[in-house]
Amino acid sequence: MNLVEVRGNGELRFIYLQGVFLKTGAQANITLFDKNCFQLRGQLNFSSVPALVKVAVKALHQMDENTGFEVDLSKVEHGDSAGIAMLLELNRVGLALNKTMRIKNISQQMKVIAQAYGVNELLATMLEC
Secondary structure: OOOEEEEEOOEEEEEEOOOOOEEOOOOEEEEEEOOOEEEEEEEEOOOOHHHHHHHHHHHHHHOOOOOOEEEEEEEEEEEOHHHHHHHHHHHHHHHHOOOOEEEEOOOHHHHHHHHHOOOHHHHHOOEOO
């Protein structure tokens, strides 16, 4: 995979390289393992999600066609509706690229938010048993 740099307000927001820590500021980061497993860490909120989505979508476009991918939420400290929106966006992009998404370790808090927004059944189809 290629190195991707994204800058916002003149500052380096994150660096993407397989297996290397990606920075998006103090709130959250994303790491890619084994070419098709994203691990999210920190706070998934309106401040952090836009940068996370950009790097994840770029990585999805660089993955092999017709492969699945996982999103591991075990290191997420807090996730709000922006975190749910991020999962839905990654799923939408993945499906457009013929990739199926599996979600690992989603918190009860995020499940409750998904239910409040009426997307819990959709997310349930992506949850790893």
